[in-house]
Amino acid sequence: MTAPPAPLHGHQSQGNQLHRNPWYTQTVRIVDRVDEIPGVATYRLAVIDEGDSHHDPFIPGQFNMLYLPGVGESAISMSGNPAEGGGWVHTVREAGNVTRTLAGLSVGDTLGLRGPFGTGWPIPNLLGNDVLIVAGGLGTAPLRPLIYHLLNQRESFGRIWLINGARSPEGLLYQREYQAWRQGGIEVLLTVDRPNAEWHGQVGVVTLLIERLKLPRPLQTQLVTCGPEVMMKYAALSGLRLGMTPEQIWVSLERNMQCAAGLCGHCQLGPEFLCKDGPVLRYDRIRPFLFVEQL
Ligand SMILES: Cc1cc2nc3c(=O)[nH]c(=O)nc-3n(C[C@H](O)[C@H](O)[C@H](O)COP(=O)(O)OP(=O)(O)OC[C@H]3O[C@@H](n4cnc5c(N)ncnc54)[C@H](O)[C@@H]3O)c2cc1C
Known part of the structure; x- marks a missing residue:
């Protein structure tokens, strides 16, 4: 599925997610994990199908929905450099079911992701x-x-x-x-x-x-x-x-x-x-x- 790239500007251009199917869940693999502070880690998630155009630019301040099959889905903000490729970057605190299960995963494990969603910083x-x-x-x-x-x-x-x-x-x-x-x-x-x-x-x-x-x-x-x-x-x-x-x-x-x-x-x-x-x-x-x- 193709989607136009999200422009890196604009509160006015909020809702860029509406250009694509919001229910489409892509499978991503954890390719890096940095333990930040107790209970918080940063994950780099790479789209498994590299041809998938869902790996779009994002507006700082937007978020993705991270999905762990059989557990649930959580909103998690982008925390990486918007000018850098190489996958989605998310910093996650262990709070409940989804985030605790994610914390138990390692490099190589897979999960689902849909997004990006929401407005960004103006x-x-x-x-x-x-x-x-x-x-x-x-x-x-x-x-x-x-x-x-x-x-x-x-x-x-x-x-x-x-x-x-x-x-x-x-x-x-x-x-x-x-x-x-x-x-x-x-x-x-x-x-x-x-x-x-x-x-x-x-x-x-x-x-x-x-x-x-x-x-x-x-x-x-x-x-x-x-x-x-x-x-x-x-x-x-x-x-x-x-x-x-x-x-x-x-x-x-x-x-x-x-x-x-x-x-x-x-x-x-x-x-x-x-x-x-x-x-x-x-x-x-x-x-x-x-x-x-x-x-
Ligand atoms: C737009 C957006 C961006 C977010 N970005 C991040 C992020 O970058 N990193 C991150 O770690 N978390 C982020 N969160 C918060 C994250 O979505 C919640 O902590 C989520 O509930 C975790 O899912 P869970 O199944 O692990 O916990 P749950 O089982 O849903 O909840 C665990 C506990 O946290 C409480 N809780 C639920 N939602 C929130 C919330 N939004 N804020 C505070 N407490 C809550 C619940 O009442 C419960 O006590 C974001 C939330 C939103 C809406």
């Missing part, structure tokens, strides 16, 4: 702007393709900050890459809730670091955030306090997803089907629903 809106990336815990995974893209096209963006928070220093994802990101022109700022004896950095929530930033151009800054919802809510409020408008803030909402095609309704939040209208949404569009408890 790259056209970031062009020429300063970019403030706020990541919490595993939320760094969906932001990593964006980080790679910003590094790949560094001259197209202004200042870039990455504020990365985790419960403990051991929980900071992709630490081996921070030096390269800094050398590439990203200001990487870290904070943890619970320091250990070796930690000499910031302790506390990410908003402390956001509010300490003196944004040189608040109205030419875009804030992109992924992590626990409570963190994203307060990150957005901090951005507003720094002089940004709601239209400059983008959140990725990783709610329960089942069909990924906007049909089953599991991921509905207000009028939005997060699997197709999201997971990345502009803050002003989702703000009324974010602050309603248990919605």
Whole structure:
């Protein structure tokens, strides 16, 4: 089955998955596995039928559905470099049935994959702007393709900050890459809730670091955030306090997803089907629903 390549731009071009059959599951093989932090590993998955055009480019921020026969399916974001071939890259935390079974697999084992799905980070809106990336815990995974893209096209963006928070220093994802990101022109700022004896950095929530930033151009800054919802809510409020408008803030909402095609309704939040209208949404569009408890 052929499908047009997904353009590497555009919140506006969201829904590129609709060009292809959303139910088509391709078989992929684990060709590499990196154990990141306890309970989290990064897998490189190569399409077995190399002629399969489903191995498309993707927009940073999109996700695939990973399928383990007899176990189930889970939404997992792309975490690899969008400019790089060689298979899909996903960073997965052991949470329940699917992800724990995946954690028991090794290089050479196979699973199913369909996608890519959802909107991506709004790259056209970031062009020429300063970019403030706020990541919490595993939320760094969906932001990593964006980080790679910003590094790949560094001259197209202004200042870039990455504020990365985790419960403990051991929980900071992709630490081996921070030096390269800094050398590439990203200001990487870290904070943890619970320091250990070796930690000499910031302790506390990410908003402390956001509010300490003196944004040189608040109205030419875009804030992109992924992590626990409570963190994203307060990150957005901090951005507003720094002089940004709601239209400059983008959140990725990783709610329960089942069909990924906007049909089953599991991921509905207000009028939005997060699997197709999201997971990345502009803050002003989702703000009324974010602050309603248990919605
Ligand atoms: C768009 C999107 C992108 C995602 N990207 C990633 C990713 O890159 N890496 C990753 O490890 N996970 C990611 N997730 C979360 C992942 O889909 C869930 O953890 C999924 O439920 C795991 O499936 P499971 O069968 O292993 O666990 P389940 O049996 O479904 O659930 C295990 C536990 O996690 C809880 N849970 C279910 N869904 C979520 C959720 N979305 N967030 C938090 N807790 C949940 C359940 O209530 C239960 O307590 C993403 C989710 C979405 C919607």
